[in-house]
Amino acid sequence: MTIHFDCTQCGKCCHDLRLTLSVDEAITWAGRGHTVQILSEALPWPADPEPETPQSAYDKARSFPGMSGEIPVRIAIALVAYHEGPCPHLQPDMRCGNYEARPRICRIYPLERRPLTDWTPQDRLCPPEAWNADLPVLTRDGEIAYPEAAGIIEAHRRIALEDVPDLATACEALGVNRAAFANEGLAVHAPDPHVLAKTLQSVRDGKAPPAARRNWTIVTNRKETLALLQQSGCHADLVSQGPGYLGSFPDEP
């Protein structure tokens, strides 16, 4: 399958989005006073899956170990720039006012940042005319036609994994200890941007105490999931959709 694409500069991808940032990108973004959220999810992990699959190897690489009650878990953290409406760097003519220093994720779109994840143009915000067959080839049989873009994606994925130990330390320093049950949602933490930037910088500088294997509360908005988690010995809590929880399922009555 061949995907053709050219950006129409409609600006949709610069509105109402959560942009996945590396630690260094988040230090810069939050240091300017812009909102960076911490999204957390917990994967119950009593033992490494046997046999290991590409997905389980990736889940292990993108997470760090913790406990929830009596149960070993792995915690996956994402730092995301968050803005309602336009990005603070978006100019009235829909051009980026931060073009030279824009995060890698902005350079990747509409390509997929995550490994092992299929995507189609229908998943993206770009308008239909951005995908016309007479436009340049973006991907052919899953291969990216632009070596520079492929290199940025490779760097984005590699740095995301390299950042995991520092994200564990930052959670410890910030007191973040709640995570959503994986594949059901994401817990959202919104520290003050300047506090976050300072904390991440001190982690980068090696000044923060190393992360302990801390105890996590797993949150869900599904009563059946809550009961299963509690029966298995996890610390678990029922939450509702809202600023602190982005659930894949609606709240139950």
Ligand code: SF4
């Ligand atoms: S940094 Fe630039 S490219 Fe990225 S979302 Fe903001 S305006 Fe868009």
Ligand code: SF4
């Ligand atoms: S949504 Fe797509 S077409 Fe519109 S500015 Fe972003 S990349 Fe370009």
